Amino acid sequence: MTTTAEAEVVDLCAELIRIDTSNPIKPERPAAEYVAAKLAEVGLTPTILESEPGRASVVARMPGADPGRPALLIHGHLDVVPADPADWQVHPFSGEIKDGYLWGRGAIDMKDMDAMVLAVVRDRMRTRRPPARDVVLAFVADEEAGGGKGARFLVDNHRDLFDGCTESISEVGGFSIDLNGTRLYPVQTAQRGMTWLKLTATGRAGHGSLVNDANPVTALAETVARIGTYDWPVRVTPCTREFLTALGAALGEPIDPDNLSALAPRLGSVTALVASTLRNTANPTMLEAGYKVNVVPQTANAYIDGRYLPGYREEFLTTIEKLLHPRVRYEIVHDDVALENPWSGPLVDAMVTALTAEDPDGKPIPYCLFGGTDDKSFSRLGITGYGFSPLRLAPDLDFAGMFHAVDERVNIAALQFGVRVLDRFLDLC
Structure with a gap:
């Protein structure tokens, strides 16, 4: 049976894609206001912070079942790289659904994760299901240009918003790779x-x-x-x-x-x-x-x-x-900085358990990300970050090839899979 979160995630992702946040051409403020409204609608109190006019990030704290435990940070960026409509099969900011895929700039990098988190959080708030511990949600600006006007700005000027956070999850991890009859799920534990x-x-x-x-x-x-x-x-x-x-x-x-x-x-x-x-x-x-x-x-x-x-x-x-x-x-x-974190511990166990519960034949493994994420900025606060944006992708979809590429897209079933995994993860983390 499809849950409310699974039903909502596609619309949330499509609506985020339709908000053009091409860095540095378009500011993130409209997307930040959209996210803040979706969080406020279910009873959270989001804060919008600007590093400069229009370059906006959103931060909110979701109370957990055990507020005495260290908090978990879940962060994602709202900006995307530019896209030329003339190169695409569909308009890159249309959020069009075609052939079982949601198309558009940000479908993989990373409005998919933003939408999955929003869908899970909204459903949990409506049904009064708190996560295992406090969760700080950060939807940030400027990651595609190094994060100086987003995550780094927040770390340098608003670190109190992340009080108690010791671990985090974010993009580019937990996606499936079908290889010779085996389905692997690389989880990002390191990055160059x-x-x-x-x-x-x-x-x-x-x-x-x-x-x-x-x-x-x-x-x-x-x-x-x-x-x-x-x-x-x-x-x-x-x-x-x-x-x-x-x-x-x-x-x-x-x-x-x-x-x-x-x-x-x-x-x-x-x-x-x-x-x-x-x-x-x-x-x-x-x-x-x-x-x-x-x-x-x-x-x-x-x-x-x-x-x-x-x-x-x-x-x-x-x-x-x-x-x-x-x-x-x-x-x-x-x-x-480069980062390298252990493939062990309760948080890793929670990621592995949540993934394999939804895909018993899948095998989570650690890997080093070729690029970088806002984990670099948040590491300055002593936060240990992992890439965990779970997606069971269509076997013929080249995940790495979708980043910053023409015809970026994600299969709808992958978004719904990610919602189920993240929802289960929040009970285990």
């Missing part, structure tokens, strides 16, 4: 650190027709090419070792992290998920130089999206320094 770099090359300005052995564009191009093509060494962290062991068991043969390509045909879309958790990465993403075709500029800039494994920040920066041209320097424009 984030170091965004600005490279600046200096040289001698002059006429484009003259010989110039100090052209900053050339120095920058050499450096960008070195960084972009550098073959980072494989580093297997404890979390990833467990992940690879589980994948190997599903395939029926061990996975050699130094020769991942050998099993790529059998791993399929999982290959991309694994590859970026085996090494540091540094991808050039932006270039800035010059103002006229016949003028050599005095400076040129590039930006690098750097990610490093837990424990390998120093190796990352040392390598970058070795790859720089002598006339190129770097500065860190955004820096956030």
Whole structure:
């Protein structure tokens, strides 16, 4: 029998998708007001906080059965990355239901989780079923730009709202992977650190027709090419070792992290998920130089999206320094920690039990996230964060491939599955 929460989650997610919160083009305030109204409607007292006009987050506390226990934080972001309607099969902000899927920007990243949490909380408040302990709900701004105007702002300026919180759950974990007849549920226990770099090359300005052995564009191009093509060494962290062991068991043969390509045909879309958790990465993403075709500029800039494994920040920066041209320097424009948490303890037990109760054939396993989440900001408060946004996906849906992608979508049954798991989890956590 479909519960009220299962029936409501699709509409909640569709309505959130229809509120365009493309960062940085559209502010989160309309979505924050929507969430706050849905929480207030069932008796909670949400607070809307702005880091600057329009950049709004919502925080509320849901009383638990045992208020003496440490509180659990459940957080999700309200912003999404931009989407061009011309590229999509359906309008990215239509929240359209088609072929058993809910389509739109945020369907996976991460208005799905926002909607699942809202649906579960609203149903529990209406039926007077408190969670096992106090739950702090945070729907935040700006995650897609590093969280400075969202989670980091809240941590720096409103930490009292998170008093008593020791653990959290959020996005990018608890999703299903069908592999060789086995259904795995990777739960995010670790994530790579984030170091965004600005490279600046200096040289001698002059006429484009003259010989110039100090052209900053050339120095920058050499450096960008070195960084972009550098073959980072494989580093297997404890979390990833467990992940690879589980994948190997599903395939029926061990996975050699130094020769991942050998099993790529059998791993399929999982290959991309694994590859970026085996090494540091540094991808050039932006270039800035010059103002006229016949003028050599005095400076040129590039930006690098750097990610490093837990424990390998120093190796990352040392390598970058070795790859720089002598006339190129770097500065860190955004820096956030790597995280690695244990795959054990009562909270992990609650996640595993809730998942397997809804899918007895499923196997929860730990994994390291290739990107980063607002867990990085909340870790500053001593909160241990896990990625647990449970979805039993259609077997042919490439979960990782949906992030920031054209035609982002989620199967409706996955949302309803997630509601059931989260509802059960709140009794166990």
